[in-house]
Amino acid sequence: MDVDTLEVQYTVHHGPGGKLQFQQTTLFNGHVIFACSSPTLRDQPRQHWVTNAFTQEGLEERHEQCKHQCYEHFASFEKIKQTITVSADVDTLEVQYTVHHGPGGNLQFQQTTLFNGHVIFTCSSPTLRDQPRQHWVTNAFTQEELEERHEQCKYQRHEHFASFEKINQTITVSADILQRCQGCISNSTGKFVFEKWGVNGEDFLTFDPDALKWTAQIDEANPLATEWDGEYHMNHAYKYFGNSLCDKAHILKMKQAGRPSDGAHTGLELHIFGKPIPGGTVSYLQCHVTDYSLSGVSIQLTKDGVPLDHGVHQTGPRPNGDGTVQMRVQVKTTMDNSKTYRCETFNKTVVFDNPSPRQNTVIGTVPPVIVTVTCYMMCLGVMIGCHVLGLHVKEVATVAEGAAVSAAVATVLAALATVLAAVPALIKFPN
Incomplete structure (x- = not known):
């Protein structure tokens, strides 16, 4: 007896920077035929026959329906948070992998670990050193644990290079970039483990660790999904790793809670400025930190939680003339109004919320002083x-x-x- 199943799945969760994210997936007989997600909210066909089966007007209507569902589910999410009696605290630990061709055609690898939307470790070619990106993380891990992370990064590089070549042998077009995301979302009521693969910026495969099954997101991924369904040891290893992320998220939360007191810098002030460069979208983004002592303090500029660590110029600490000292960090970056830029230190964060020149958001106040000047x-x-x-x-x-x-x-x-x-x-x- 033939049975047809049409299913729509909705997901709302906290993404980088704490922003709510929405995803809508439509499945027909177990195959993904449409996928719509933040921030574009375009309900894109995932099978070739689907593209031909819908008119342009029908596709545009689906985009509008996705936007409506996003609004409805965000409202439901907030309502549920107000209603439930259990803890609404949600912890997310996520590992993102990227393989792409670098200069000279050499394969490059990058691994980024995020905890609750904030980058805590990054590892990339050629050094393959998994470096802490938050001050509390540096203090929370022993040297032996950090060395172990370096070795794990080298292993992941080897595994993802092999997967990249395997996918290139399977699909008809050349794979220029492979992206993979493994993670766990957990709270007091349970946990949700997820794994997604993308090729050339498009969803490619997803893995269900409970069912140990792969789902193709496009037609070309079907042969690989079928093949990987039979990879017993690999699938159990992925399931174990996904579940271990939930345990690690709990450990990270405990480590973060036990970090050294921030009371030594309670008077610390942060400022963030943007200075556009005429003739384009590139700007200088600058972060200032001021306190009576900046011993042991460092600052970083981030874009949606990811450190802007290329071309960083730091000056200071320098005296201000009133007993305080100031330190500055500057980067040159292309500004994107859809992204959130922050200046972060270990106990405070300030958001750049206006692209106008020299706009700053200040935590604390700076009293004016009278200056006696001896100079040229x-x-x-x-x-x-x-x-x-x-x-x-x-x-x-x-x-x-x-x-x-x-x-x-x-x-x-x-x-x-x-x-x-x-x-x-x-x-x-x-x-």
Whole structure:
């Protein structure tokens, strides 16, 4: 007796940075035929015959339905959080793998570990050293545990290079990039283990660790799904690893809870600035940290939880002139308004929420001070001009650094003539 099954699955969960994520998957007789997910919310066909079976108008209607379902399920998610009596705390531990062709056609590997949306380890070619990316992580792992992670990264590189070649032998088009994600979402009521593979930016395979079954997300993945269904030892190893992530998430939470007290830097202040480069979308993103002591403090800029660690320029700590010191980190990056940029240190985070030049969000306040300046004429002009404009002494270094910007220089020089006549007592030239 023939039986046909049509099923729609919806998932809502916290993604990087704590943002809610939505996914809708439509299956016909066990095969994925449509998939729609944040942030695009486009319900894309996953089988060739499906593309030909729907008109363009019918496909557009599915996109709108997906947006409606996203809104409805976000509302249901919040309602359930308000209703349930058990703990709503959710912990997510996720490992992302990427294989792609680098310069000269050589295969490159990257492994990124995220805990609750924040990158805690990264490992990549050619060093294959799984480096901590959070201060508490460095303190929470022994040297022996860190060395073990380096070896695991080398092993994963070998395994994923082999999988990349296997997939290339199976599909008709060349695989330029392989992406894989393994993870566990857990709370007080249970756990959910997931595994997804993608090729060339498209969903390719998913693995159900409970059923030990693979599901093809596109037609070309069907032969490999069938073959891997028969890989008994491999599938049990993947199931074990996925379940171990749930245990590791609990251990990480305990380690994080037991990290050293942050009370030594309760007065620490963070600032984040953006300075667009004319003629494009590239900007300088700069993070400032200020305290009476910055011993043992480091800062990083992140994009959706991933550290911006290429081309980083750090200055300081430098004295501010009021007993505090300041340290700055700057990167040059292409700004994407759909992403969240943060300046992070071990106990505070500040979000860059406005792409306008020199926009900053400040935790804490910086009292203005009166400055007595002993310097040459240009430096004097900048410093006095900043005082007249009401800028804080902690921002003077930043303005001086950007003095090449014509608008700032013009304002400072215009104010200089008036100030020099009004406050001669401030002028002291070196002997």
